[in-house]
Amino acid sequence: MTGIGDSGYTLEQLGDYLDSGRLPANPAIDDNAECQAVLASLERFGTLSRDLVERDAASSPAFDESWFGALLAQVTLEARAGRDLPLSSADPRTRLSITEGAVREFVRAAGDAVDGVLVGRCSLSSSDAGVAVDISISVQLGTPVQAAAETVRQAVYTELLKHTELLIESVDVTVTDVHVVTSEDS
Amino acid sequence: MDPSIIEAAVRSVPGVVTLYSPDAAASRVARQLLPGTPSLVALAGSSEAPTITVSVGVDGSVQAPATAALVAAAIRAALPPDSDAEISVRISRVTR
Numbered sequence: 466m467t468g469i470g471d472s473g474y475t476l477e478q479l480g481d482y483l484d485s486g487r488l489p490a491n492p493a494i495d496d497n498a499e500c501q502a503v504l505a506s507l508e509r510f511g512t513l514s515r516d517l518v519e520r521d522a523a524s525s526p527a528f529d530e531s532w533f534g535a536l537l538a539q540v541t542l543e544a545r546a547g548r549d550l551p552l553s554s555a556d557p558r559t560r561l562s563i564t565e566g567a568v569r570e571f572v573r574a575a576g577d578a579v580d581g582v583l584v585g586r587c588s589l590s591s592s593d594a595g596v597a598v599d600i601s602i603s604v605q606l607g608t609p610v611q612a613a614a615e616t617v618r619q620a621v622y623t624e625l626l627k628h629t630e631l632l633i634e635s636v637d638v639t640v641t642d643v644h645v646v647t648s649e650d651s
Numbered sequence: 652m653d654p655s656i657i658e659a660a661v662r663s664v665p666g667v668v669t670l671y672s673p674d675a676a677a678s679r680v681a682r683q684l685l686p687g688t689p690s691l692v693a694l695a696g697s698s699e700a701p702t703i704t705v706s707v708g709v710d711g712s713v714q715a716p717a718t719a720a721l722v723a724a725a726i727r728a729a730l731p732p733d734s735d736a737e738i739s740v741r742i743s744r745v746t747r
Contacts, residue, residue: 496691498671498706498743505746549741552716554723558735561719563742571711571745578747628715628745 469541470499476541483507502544502570506537509577532644539586543569552630563629565589571628575620576600576638581608582617585641595634598625603642614638652701652730654692660729661692666710666718671743673706702737708744715742 468474472493474482482494483504494500510533547565554561569587576584585601600621604613618638625633661667670691693704703726709718719740726738 496670496672498708501671501708502744546743552719552742554720556723556727556738558737559723559727560737560739561716561723561742562740563715563719563745567715567742567744574711574747624711628711628742630716 469503469544470497470546472497472500474500476503476537479503480507483511498564499544499546499566502566503541505570506540506544506573509574510537532642536583536585540573543573543587550629550631568625568629571624572598572600572621575624576602576617579613579616579620581605582613583644584617592634595632597634598636599639600637601639601641603644604640606643606645610640610643614640652694652698654690654694656729657692657703657705657726658690660725661705661707661722664718664721664725666713667722668708668710668744668746671706671708673704673741696737700735700737702739704739704741706741706743708746709742711745711747715745718742 469476469479474494479494479500482491487495487504494504543566545566547569549562549564550568552561552563568589572587573584576582576587581604583603583605585603586599587601588599590597590599598621600617602614602617604610615638618636621638622633622636625631625636658670661670672689672691673693691705694701695704696702705722705726707719707722709715719742722740723738726740727734727736730736
């Protein structure tokens, strides 16, 4: 067991590190891209939870923790650097690349930035026709589903064109879940 | 070759947010065995023709391929003019 990004640290330990304000500083975590990607997701989910609580404080809203747990497990899987995707270089002595993990992270961030959307899973698959991107999303109850999915698709496509040189075959967005702000009273 | 000079050159590139360990597992072992903090610039090969590898996090407001090219150019500029170094720049994160 080498932990997230070969850092030797587990998701729970990264959560503790975040809770401690990242102090004392741990270079094995701070200098590790995969750990930082997971920490960024933990922070984003924490902010989301607080936002939802503020929207409906009277009903004491709470997310399903098992749902969040599954989401975090998926984020941890996707944070792995994976393959290096080549970027063009005019100098034959220079090799430029972007990791699959980096691509999955900014794809996820682009989807999560859409109001009412949480990205559940993001995968890249290659074929002779190019790269197919499959994203599953959860939409907050009350959010127009089709519009949200299309907004995610456009945002992801824009980011892929900006940060990679991949031939994009498709960006498919599937709405697999609707998340509800549940009341502890109900 | 002083890795800290290369690291400083990389950090000075607009769009570079941070450097990450290019080999997390090796870095973790080094931290357990050696005092101090290991360099975030990986050097291999001979002094005449080294292989230099850096792993960077970049600002998502700028195109990542353009930032990667600037990083490589900054490293090349920090090397002696006659250096035949192989340079590898890996974008490990793109953040907003």
